[in-house]
Amino acid sequence: MKITKAVIPAAGFGTRFLPQTKAMPKEMLPVVDKPIIQYIVEELVEAGIKDIVIVTGYHKRTIEDHFDSPSQDLIENLKMGGEKKKPLLDQIRAISEMANFFYVRQKGPYGNGTPLMNVRRFIGNEPFIYTWSDDFIHAEPKSRFKQLIEIYEEFGCSVLASIRVKKEEDYKRYGFAGGPEMRPGLIDVTNIIEKPGKENAPSNLANVSGSIFTPDIFNYVDRAYENLKSGDELYYNDVLKLMLTDGKRILAYEVKNGKYYDTGNKLEYLKTVVEFAFKHPEINGEFKKYLRQLSV
Numbered sequence: 001m002k003i004t005k006a007v008i009p010a011a012g013f014g015t016r017f018l019p020q021t022k023a024m025p026k027e028m029l030p031v032v033d034k035p036i037i038q039y040i041v042e043e044l045v046e047a048g049i050k051d052i053v054i055v056t057g058y059h060k061r062t063i064e065d066h067f068d069s070p071s072q073d074l075i076e077n078l079k080m081g082g083e084k085k086k087p088l089l090d091q092i093r094a095i096s097e098m099a100n101f102f103y104v105r106q107k108g109p110y111g112n113g114t115p116l117m118n119v120r121r122f123i124g125n126e127p128f129i130y131t132w133s134d135d136f137i138h139a140e141p142k143s144r145f146k147q148l149i150e151i152y153e154e155f156g157c158s159v160l161a162s163i164r165v166k167k168e169e170d171y172k173r174y175g176f177a178g179g180p181e182m183r184p185g186l187i188d189v190t191n192i193i194e195k196p197g198k199e200n201a202p203s204n205l206a207n208v209s210g211s212i213f214t215p216d217i218f219n220y221v222d223r224a225y226e227n228l229k230s231g232d233e234l235y236y237n238d239v240l241k242l243m244l245t246d247g248k249r250i251l252a253y254e255v256k257n258g259k260y261y262d263t264g265n266k267l268e269y270l271k272t273v274v275e276f277a278f279k280h281p282e283i284n285g286e287f288k289k290y291l292r293q294l295s296v
Contacts, residue, residue, distance in 0.1 A: 006052050010056050030273075032283070033280075043144070055103075058105070070092045109228060112235060125215045127215060128215075137161060151186070161207070161209045163206055179191065179252075192240055
């Protein structure tokens with residue numbers, strides 16, 4: 001089936017960015033002039049996604065407002081600016097028209113697998129993209145989602161976006177897939193280990209940023225939930241392990257020509273802002289000049 005739906009979990013508290021995230025969702029932190037989550041949405045739309053469900057919490061209303069139609073007050077204010085403000089008016093109107101947006105409040109135990117419990121009725125019996133709201137892989141000329149979709153269309157199974165890691169500390173940050181390499185950068189997954197450390201990692205292929213899941217994953221979400229003990233969190237990697245145990249095929253794919261950006265912590269967020277400012281057509285020249293003048 002053609003993939004037209006995506007799920008973005010966005011219910012976390014963003015505690016690493018407190019106090020900034022006390023009132024503003026971490027997904028709305030700006031990378032120059034766009035919130036982080038908008039970059040993810042634009043990439044999904046460019047890959048052909050029509051319906052996007054964002055799993056939120058009570059404190060995430062700002063996300064809904066951002067992808068809603070602009071208020072009449074804002075429209076009138078920009079209209080008064082004449083032709084100079086027209087590009088801005090066109091931009092904000094386009095945001096709400098990029099896709100069909102749906103919102104689900106997260107319910108259930110803590111954990112990155114819980115949003116899957118909450119979207120089953122929306123997804124139905126279709127494959128879908130499951131992608132985080134605070135990290136992404138920027139790939140050119142073909143985006144990571146287009147690459148993942150091509151692998152799904154070739155093999156018809158779940159696919160995990162992956163990157164090669166080089167730093168030893170990265171082996172304690174991500175989950176890693178192991179299994180026979182079908183071709184360079186494509187693993188037929190037999191096991192997944194979360195934060196194994198370099199000595200225990202089954203490969204140097206870290207699973208980050210997003211995945212394509214087939215709809216049978218929901219049955220395994222139910223099983224993983226039933227296996228939880230009081231106080232446990234529901235992790236999607238535990239769901240994937242159940243699928244592998246049942247012989248379900250999962251592939252890990254190294255995104256080609258991609259660079260991974262993790263905006264979920266302060267340092268990596270600032271690095272991302274600087275890099276994107278370098279590429280921004282309105283400010284890149286002056287920004288570079290400013291940085292050269294700094295004495296640190």
